[in-house]
Amino acid sequence: MIWFVAALVGMAAVAWGFRFAGQAVTGNAPKFRDMPYGVAYGYVLGVAVLAWLVWAYTQGRSPDQAIANKFFFLRIAIEGFIIFAIAAWLFRLLGRSVGTSGTKKLFRSMPLTASFGILTILIYAIFALFAGVIAPYGQEQIIPGVAANVIPGGDPTLGGNPDFPLGTDQIGRDILSRLIYGAQNTVGIAFATTVLAFLLGGTFGFLAATLGGWLDQLLSRTVDVLMAIPSLIFALLLMTIASVWAPELGIPLTVFMVVIIAVIDSTRVYRLARAVGQNIVVMDYIEAAKLRGEGLGYLVFKEILPNATAPLLAEFGLRFCFVFLTIAALSFLGVGIQPPLADWGTMVRDLGGFVNFAQFAPMAATAPLLAAGAIALLTVAVNFVVDWMLQKSSGLKE
């Protein structure tokens, strides 16, 4: 702690020296003459952080096992960051040279974060669709003759097994396979839930906007009340009730979860759909369609829906993130997706304790972090893409 403060103070002196040296060397060029002290400090701080990262990376490759263990995760993070950045850059390069002129144009103006997001989403989609082909074992398969809690890494001297690169869980199932199947289950269920939420919220929102009157009042006030309860809390309350009903009715709890979260999230979709719909309903072409004597279905699906696609699409991305995180949180708390289905939230809960062994066997801690990281990576990717889409559609450069 003392060293940390000392380093900060030391950097303050270096920053002053840096600005002074810059002024002297460049003959008082405007860049250095007008540089506020804070900016000079920022440069020095940035260089120091970069230098520290390089140092930490070399420490992570140190031959001394104790030191290497300590910086193992930082090393992996740095390597992962660089690999992803290069992959995103290559992907953008590919998009710029392959495809129709429309997609080429799209990729040309794309920031690196967005191409990273699209690439990540594509990879997840491939894993989710072909989980059965890619995964070496089944998600519920308890492999005979293999111990439980095999350490990840595949090094037999450390308690690993080369056949199971990420080890096995507490009852001897292959973690790698479960991670891959998790893409199918967790992402698939979240996707289905979001679609359901949009069907519900979108339909009612457009109906309320078109018809107005008492229906609008009734729906809007109901939604107001539902939105006044924090969503995770409400979901937990309803899941308690569903967990009693599920065995009595013989319906899997996961189905209840999908419906509950879809209903809770459809309130947010309803708000947006209604607001967007109300702006469209007052347009002249709607008036014309009404005078032509078109029915309600035609109005909603042929006139309003096509004109509301852009904001709804961006909302779909964000909503998916929220639903995905809610499901992950519920599963982590033990009331979400039920075993034996492989699911990332449940895996984090089951394997989370291994994080405490990171100092001695860093590989042991990788399994829960990978599961949690898989959730984080997808939501970050979707957010990057949505951010880019919103910026593009609003035409803002800021």
Add this chain to the structure above:
Amino acid sequence: MGNVLTIILQRLTLGLLTLLIVSIVIFVAVNLLPGDFAQSILGQGATPEAVASIREDLGLDQPMVTRYFDWLGGVLRGDLGTSFAQANFASFTGTDSGATTVAQQIAPRFANTMFLAMITAIIAVPFSIFLGVLAALYRNTVFDRATNIFTLSSISSPEFFLAYILILFLAVLNPIFPSLSNIFEGMPFGERVEKSMLPALTLTLVVTAHMMRMTRAAIINLLASPYIEMARLKGLSPMRVIVKHALPNALAPIINVIALNLAYLITGVVVVEVVFVYPGIGQLFVDSVKIRDIPVVQACCLIFATAFILLNLTADIMSILSNPRLRHPK
């Protein structure tokens, strides 16, 4: 001024009405449970007399509307009922031997959660406003982009991921803070703060992004105004222009977003408390959900909803009060 008062009164009434309806929703939802608690606690071999006596004890033989008003009346007096898990039925023991009431169970945990939320707010609010001001000051530079990516990533990660990352780096690899927040009563203040540091930092990471982005956007929004131009032409330093001239005018949206994020803390706190085994109300809630301790679930739900509504109401009123056009009508 009278105008503002009516608006605020309207909002307050609306808030109270919402609260009332929410309490009905919670009560009805809980009563959708199939079967009867008395039946399920006694099991299959229970005599009808025993079931009836427990039912009478808990008031389960009353019609639903009566029970709702009993419950609501109790809540208003601060009596949240008796926890099923800790109930000590009068019909069994002869006398009511002072079983733990829900209120007794919740009170210390509620204080703990408030403590955690307070520490988080003390760290997160200045930090995010500072970051937001810096990002607005050096907009479109490497610093701005890096902050943007960092905050966007931290807001979209699940809370438990951030929590485990913090545990990994700050508790396991570099033992700076303890990874378990076993707080108990009568603990010295310093130790208490130290033990709540990791959960508070996790929550800070979760809420900072939104507040920081809002601060940045609100300030940048103002930078095109003539008076900012004027201040710049006077020769003020960019830092001074932003802190003295832009920030005070951007306070309204910032305060609004702070209140909304404090409301968000309340839901985020559940997962974080479970990860760090922090004895707060969120953990009690999850535990009660698992053992289906209905009175506790009901009470926790109501407390969460109340806090959520109150903070949203505060945000609303603050934004009305900070609007000079409403405060001084023509």
